[in-house]
Amino acid sequence: MKASPQMQARLLELQELDTRIAQLEHRLASLPEQIDITRMEREQPALEADVVRTSTEVSDLEREVGKAESAVQLVRDRAARDQERLDAGSGTAKSLQGLQHELESLARRQGVLEDAELEVMERLEQAQAGQEAATAAQQKHEGRLAELRAARDEKAATIGAERDEVAAGRAAIVADVSAELLALYERLRAHSGSGAAPLQQRRCGGCRLELNTVDLNRIKAAAEDEVVRCEECGRILVRTAESGL
Known part of the structure; x- marks a missing residue:
């Protein structure tokens, strides 16, 4: 030849x-930010799953609290009606005695239900704290990920511009060969x-x-x-x- x-x-x-082009392309492929981004993107689904899990737990417990409150209110309403009838003194002595016994039973039942309601409310508070922590962790993760992506894109743009400039010089040489x-x-x-x-x-x-x-x-x-x-x-x-x- x-x-x-x-x-x-x-x-x-x-x-x-x-x-030089190969060096620039290697720099593009091995930006330190990209390494962290890849790691954090792998971690993201677990953080999202934590938010979903804790949110579901809060929703379930809120329904439980609602049911517990309804059960307590039903007993209170029943006790109030019985107390009104007892205060009115209408009925036989036996029926009034029966009302008194029922009020005592309702009072015990109300105490049990209120204890159960309190226990569920405490669990709800703990679940809400867990939900807040999971949401905060996810938001912090997303914020850091956005920062890394912005830094990566800025560096990539600078390196890419230099690579394009070198490639233009290469094209001029190729025309002479x-x-x-x-x-x-x-x-x-x-x-x-x-x-x-x-x-x-x-x-x-x-x-x-x-x-x-x-x-x-x-x-x-x-x-x-x-x-x-x-x-x-x-x-x-x-x-x-x-x-x-």
Whole structure:
């Protein structure tokens, strides 16, 4: 393959930009905020489930309190009616005595129901405290997550803008490289991460190995426009003033 020395030198510029683009993309993929975001997003369903669970518990206990209050009120109403009849003194002595016994029974029943009502109300207070704690934890979590996402997006925008700028410079260089040479470069870059390297002080700038005398003589004898490659790593070797030939 033939390519002018200037075109081959452009490959080194292209490789430098490709390395920079890869570095920027790695930074984008490994932002520290994203690591925390991923962890917190995994934790989010459990926090949401806690809110649902505690809210359901509060709703159930509120219904229980309502039922307990209704049961107590029914006994109170019954006792009030009996007390009115007893105070009126209407009826036989036996019926009035029966009312007295029923009032005593209702009083005991009311005490039991009020104790049960108090116990449910205490459980409701505890459940409401748990609901408030779960809601607060979720809101704090969501607030922190929003902060992290904003910080990540800001950094990503800055890095992305730099990457786009570098990519624009890359496009300008690509326009100066022949399709055949560019295809070889891209194929090598896909295989080893870089497609071209400078020959410096008799070493390949890609694999960092020193070329033997035979390879150095072969490259020295090659025409300036001949594209040469490292025998060890296969990269395109670009000859420079520091090649040591």
